[in-house]
Amino acid sequence: MDKNSLAHTSWNCKYHIVFAPKYRRQVIYGKLKQDIGKTLRDLCDRKGINIIEAECCPDHIHMLLEIPPKYSVSQIMGYLKGKSSLIIFDRHANLKYKYGNRHFWCRGYYVDTAGKNAKKIQEYIKNQLEEDYMADQISMKEFIDP
Numbered sequence: 001m002d003k004n005s006l007a008h009t010s011w012n013c014k015y016h017i018v019f020a021p022k023y024r025r026q027v028i029y030g031k032l033k034q035d036i037g038k039t040l041r042d043l044c045d046r047k048g049i050n051i052i053e054a055e056c057c058p059d060h061i062h063m064l065l066e067i068p069p070k071y072s073v074s075q076i077m078g079y080l081k082g083k084s085s086l087i088i089f090d091r092h093a094n095l096k097y098k099y100g101n102r103h104f105w106c107r108g109y110y111v112d113t114a115g116k117n118a119k120k121i122q123e124y125i126k127n128q129l130e131e132d133y134m135a136d137q138i139s140m141k142e143f144i145d146p
Helices: 031-047 073-091 093-099 115-126 128-139
Strands: 014-019 050-056 061-066 110-113
Touching: 014 073, 014 115, 031 050, 031 061, 031 073, 050 115, 061 115, 073 093, 115 128
Parallel strands: none
Antiparallel strands: 014 061, 014 110, 050 061
């Protein structure tokens, strides 16, 4: 079992986190995808948070994070969403017309403790885009010319 340690503690705190842009607009795909990913990685590195797995889906972000116990999940989510929003609006000034008032992310987020299921969650995040693509392919309707 992989554990991290601080001065007087050993810890293994992994969280599955999902959050979305405001109104679930599909802006994460395209040019912004790489920039948002780099921004979130930089912010996590500043706080000493380990990103085990992450995926930018078209309208939401999945992350499996290892957060030290000195931070709460809500504190980290406030930090990630707040700082990344400011950085994104500084780099992409044209977004202020779509989102206005520097609100890039939705108010809420989903969080779940990973525990012993960390490997399954990691695989789920890795394969999320392929599963979404396959579901879209199955539901596509083909029209036959009479």
